[in-house]
Amino acid sequence: MNNEKTHLLIIDDEVNYLLVLEALLKDAGYEVTALSDPETALAFLEDSEVDVVITDMKMPRVTGGEVLARVKKNWPNIPVLIMTAFGSIASAVDLMKQGATNYITKPFSNDDLLLAVQNAAELSRMHRQYRILHESLEEHYGKHNIIGSSHAMREMLSMVDRVAPSKATVLISGESGTGKELVAKAIHFASPRNKEPFVSVNCMALNPGVLESELFGHEKGSFTGAVAMRRGRFEQADGGTLFLDEIGELTPELQVKLLRVLQEHKFERVGGTTEIEVNIRVVAATNKDLLTLVQSGAFREDLYYRLNVVHIALPPLRERREDIPLLVAHFTEKSCKENELPLKSFSTEALNYLVGYEWPGNVRQLQNVVERCVVLVPGNVINLEHLPPEIRDEEAQFKSAVDLLPVELDLADTLERIEAALIRRALVRADFIQTNASKLLGISKSLMQYKLKKYGITGH
Ligand SMILES: Nc1ncnc2c1ncn2[C@@H]1O[C@H](COP(=O)(O)OP(=O)(O)OP(=O)(O)O)[C@@H](O)[C@H]1O
Ligand SMILES: [Mg+2]
Known part of the structure; x- marks a missing residue:
C-alpha cells in the first residue's frame, strides 16, 4: 500500500x-x-x-x-x-x-x-x-450535457429544473434516441437525491418472471434457482431514483405490483411475506403512446395516472431541426477529443443535408453519423460525399418515404404534405434564402411566397 x-x-x-x-x-x-x-x-x-x-x-x-x-x-x-x-x-x-x-x-x-x-x-x-x-x-449526466436551444428543448429543460427538487413521479415519452435516459439522469442529478443511487431497469430486456425478481428481489428458495436472498432494484434505489425504462412493456401482473409500490411505498420480495418500505423517486420512460395502450386495455389507467404526475414529452429531432447544428458541433468536438484528433468540421453543404434529413433514429443516429465521419474522414473538413448514402441519396429517401405511406391516404392531402416538406427542405438547403430555395424547387419567387403562406412556413 x-x-x-x-x-x-x-x-x-x-x-x-x-x-x-x-x-x-x-x-x-x-x-x-x-x-x-x-x-x-x-x-x-x-x-x-x-x-x-x-x-x-x-x-x-x-x-x-x-x-x-x-x-x-x-x-x-x-x-x-x-x-x-x-x-x-x-x-x-x-x-x-x-x-x-x-x-x-x-x-x-x-x-x-x-x-x-x-x-x-x-x-x-x-x-x-x-x-x-x-x-x-454529475459531469457526465448533469443537465448541462443536454444540448438544444429550440423552444421545445428550452421548455423541457425548465421543466427539469422545476420537477427535480420534488419527489413527483415523472413520465418521459419520446421516440427511440430522443434522449429519454439522458433527461432521467439529469433529473436525478439536479435533485436532492443526487448523492444516492440512480438505478435503471429496462422492462423490455427481461422476461416477466425474471423482471419481477429483478424489481422486487426474492427470498431464498422462493423458486428453483433462488439459492440465496436477493435484493431487488427497488431496494437498491432506496433514497435515490429508480428509472423504469420501456414501461409500456410491463405485464398486467407487474403493473398491479408497481401501482402498489407507488401508492404505499411498500412491497414484498418474491416468495416473502415481510413488507419492505422504500423511499424512492420513480422516473419512467416509454417510446410508445401509453394513452393508446390505456385505451386498448394493455396498460392500467390508474397506473398511467400515477406515473404521469409530470409528463415530459421529448419531440423527435426532425421537429426541432434548429438543434441539429448545435448537436453536430457538440458531438464533433466530443468525438475529436475522445479520439485525440484535431478539431474537424462539417462543410455548410454537408451540414445542410444533416439539418434536412428525417433522423428516424433521432439524436442517437445523429451522434453515430457524426462519430463515424469524424473517425473515417481523413481531412479536417467533412463534405457532402462523406455522409452516409441514406442522408445524401434523395431518391432513396423519397422512395422509402413513399413506401411508408398507408395506401388509403387522401391523395390531395398527401401531396400537399409532401409539397410542404419539400419546401421546408429546400429552405434548409438554401440556408433559408427564399430566392435560392425557389430556384432549387424550380418555381417562381412569388409562387414560393404564396406556398410559404399557405403552409404557414416561417423562417427556421
Ligand atoms: N439533447 C441531447 N444532447 C446531447 N446528447 C443527447 C441529447 N439527446 C440524446 N443524446 C444522446 O443520444 C443518445 C441516445 O439518448 P438516450 O439513450 O437518452 O435516448 P432514449 O430516448 O433513452 O433512447 P431509447 O428509446 O432508444 O432507449 C445518448 O448517447 C445521449 O447522450
Ligand atoms: Mg433509453
Whole structure:
C-alpha cells in the first residue's frame, strides 16, 4: 500500500507519547502532523487537507469526544480513530456510535496501531474516490450535457429544473434516441437525491418472471434457482431514483405490483411475506403512446395516472431541426477529443443535408453519423460525399418515404404534405434564402411566397 499521500493528524496531550507515535507513523510512510493541543489541531483542520484524525480520549481542556463531535460536524468524511486507556471501553463504544471509525486501547502494539491506521486511511481513500466518481457522474449526466436551444428543448429543460427538487413521479415519452435516459439522469442529478443511487431497469430486456425478481428481489428458495436472498432494484434505489425504462412493456401482473409500490411505498420480495418500505423517486420512460395502450386495455389507467404526475414529452429531432447544428458541433468536438484528433468540421453543404434529413433514429443516429465521419474522414473538413448514402441519396429517401405511406391516404392531402416538406427542405438547403430555395424547387419567387403562406412556413 502506498502511505505516502495519506496525511494523518495525531492529537495527544502527552508530548513524549505523541513524538513516539509521530516517528512510528512517519517510518511507515505517512505524512504526519502531531499536535498536543486539540484547539490548535481543530484550527489546523480548517485550512489543511487531512485524511485521518487520530486523537487521544482523555485530554485536559478539550476531550477526544469533543474533537470527534467537531470533526464529524465540519468534516463528516474524515475518519476519526480514538486512542483510549484500558478500562474506558464503554465510552469508546459510545464514541463509535457517535461516528468514530475505530478505537484502540492503550497500551497497544505497533502492529495494532498500524493496522487501525491503515483501515482508517483506506476508508478515507474510498470516500475520496467516491467523491471523484460522483463528480464525474454529475459531469457526465448533469443537465448541462443536454444540448438544444429550440423552444421545445428550452421548455423541457425548465421543466427539469422545476420537477427535480420534488419527489413527483415523472413520465418521459419520446421516440427511440430522443434522449429519454439522458433527461432521467439529469433529473436525478439536479435533485436532492443526487448523492444516492440512480438505478435503471429496462422492462423490455427481461422476461416477466425474471423482471419481477429483478424489481422486487426474492427470498431464498422462493423458486428453483433462488439459492440465496436477493435484493431487488427497488431496494437498491432506496433514497435515490429508480428509472423504469420501456414501461409500456410491463405485464398486467407487474403493473398491479408497481401501482402498489407507488401508492404505499411498500412491497414484498418474491416468495416473502415481510413488507419492505422504500423511499424512492420513480422516473419512467416509454417510446410508445401509453394513452393508446390505456385505451386498448394493455396498460392500467390508474397506473398511467400515477406515473404521469409530470409528463415530459421529448419531440423527435426532425421537429426541432434548429438543434441539429448545435448537436453536430457538440458531438464533433466530443468525438475529436475522445479520439485525440484535431478539431474537424462539417462543410455548410454537408451540414445542410444533416439539418434536412428525417433522423428516424433521432439524436442517437445523429451522434453515430457524426462519430463515424469524424473517425473515417481523413481531412479536417467533412463534405457532402462523406455522409452516409441514406442522408445524401434523395431518391432513396423519397422512395422509402413513399413506401411508408398507408395506401388509403387522401391523395390531395398527401401531396400537399409532401409539397410542404419539400419546401421546408429546400429552405434548409438554401440556408433559408427564399430566392435560392425557389430556384432549387424550380418555381417562381412569388409562387414560393404564396406556398410559404399557405403552409404557414416561417423562417427556421
Ligand atoms: N439533447 C441531447 N444532447 C446531447 N446528447 C443527447 C441529447 N439527446 C440524446 N443524446 C444522446 O443520444 C443518445 C441516445 O439518448 P438516450 O439513450 O437518452 O435516448 P432514449 O430516448 O433513452 O433512447 P431509447 O428509446 O432508444 O432507449 C445518448 O448517447 C445521449 O447522450
Ligand atoms: Mg433509453
